[in-house]
Amino acid sequence: MKAKISVTGGKGGTGKSTIAVNLATLIARERKLVLADLDVEAPNDHVLLNASLENEEPVEIMLPFIVYPKCTRCGVCAQVCDTGAIILTREKLPFVIPRLCSGCRACYYACPYDAIVEGKRIIGYTYKTQVKIDDTVFTLVTGVLREGEEHTPPVVLAARKRAMSLAEDLLLVDTSAGTANHVSIALEDSKLVLAVTEPTPLGLHDLELILELSSTLGLESWVIVNRSTIGDISKVEEVAQKYNARIVAKIPYSREIVESYVKGVPIVELYPNHPISQSLQALAKTVLEVI
Ligand code: SF4
Ligand code: SF4
Structure with missing residues (x-):
């Protein structure tokens, strides 16, 4: 049976995608894995993996x-239109603003004169890309919201569905930052939520929000502290304890991780013996033990 694990973070820029691509690389050595990048407003897993998006x-x-x-x-x-997408001209003619x-479909069903017909418009894309790093191979599914579009959930749903249909053993999801509706959609049905944070006041505030959301959804959460050396980690421990979430990894800041971004090679491949790679290897092993 396939399991779903989600990597998330209350705040953008905490290194959520770095954790996701490194975990994917390690776990794919043991299991058939699909990585789903559901951060559809700014997907970047393919950039960190130096892969070109395919199969649009x-x-x-x-x-x-x-x-x-x-x-x-x-x-x-x-x-009846609650998004303000239909305006009436001075002559009372309705006019639709697609964006x-x-x-x-509320307007379609409400029109008493059958004067509305259904058309379609493209709001985004999903991609299926084969990632190959030395002997490690896995599928990356990416959702991309079209520029200027605001309706994120349908793109998250479509990418999630495509990834689910391809996953055999494990689906690893990289969500958007924050706690918006489309993050809940991405987290749904996860066996485990890995909440990535950093020991800063904003990181703590947003960690609390994401752990609250995860707990509301009835999901088990673990905490990963990225850039663990830049602040007071005891505060993160307090928040994690409040939500019964254990801290499973502490990743210090390092220049080598920045180098891995630039090269588009996960640090676990670039420097397998680096202390960060060892922490990530231990994390992957712990994750594999529970799925
Ligand atoms: S389908 Fe109709 S009611 Fe619904 S958002 Fe679009 S214009 Fe508004
Ligand atoms: S007839 Fe239909 S399309 Fe025209 S204004 Fe009424 S509800 Fe809108």
Whole structure:
């Protein structure tokens, strides 16, 4: 049976994607793994893995079209649209603003004169890329929200579905930062949540939010402290204890990890004997023991 593990972080820039790509690289040596980059507004796992996105599939949502000869200018469609995507002109003619439309179909069902028909528009893409690092091979599924689009959840859902259909043993998910609705969608059904944080006041604040969300969803959480040497780790321990989440790794700041970003090679491959690689190897082993 396939298990799902999610790497998340309340705050952007905590090194969540670094943890995800390194864990994926290590676990893929033991299990058939799919890594899903569901940070659809700024996906970067492929950059950290120096991989080009392949096998593009569009993500479409419904877009209403007004059949003007049938439209009586009653205004009902604009009243039911809760995103403000339908405006009425001075002459009471409805006009759809695609960027604001979530594709919910409320206007389509509410129009009393069948003056709305269903169209489609592309709001993003999913990709399936084969990643090869020496003898290690795994699939990376990436969701990408189209520039200028605001409706993130359908792209997260489409990428999650594509990744789930490909995963055999393990699906490792890299979520967006924060606690928005699309992060909950990405976390859903996870056997384990790995919350990445750093020992700074903002890191602590956002860790608390993500642990709260995870606990609300009934998920088990572990904490990974990145850049563990830059602040007071006892505060992270207090927050983790409050949510019954154990701290499973402390990753110090190092120049070698920056070098691994630049080269697009995970540090566990670039410097396998580095203390950070050893911490990540221990983490991967612990994860493998529970799935
Ligand atoms: S589909 Fe939903 S969001 Fe889009 S215009 Fe109609 S009511 Fe508004
Ligand atoms: S609800 Fe239908 S008929 Fe009424 S303004 Fe909208 S499109 Fe026209």
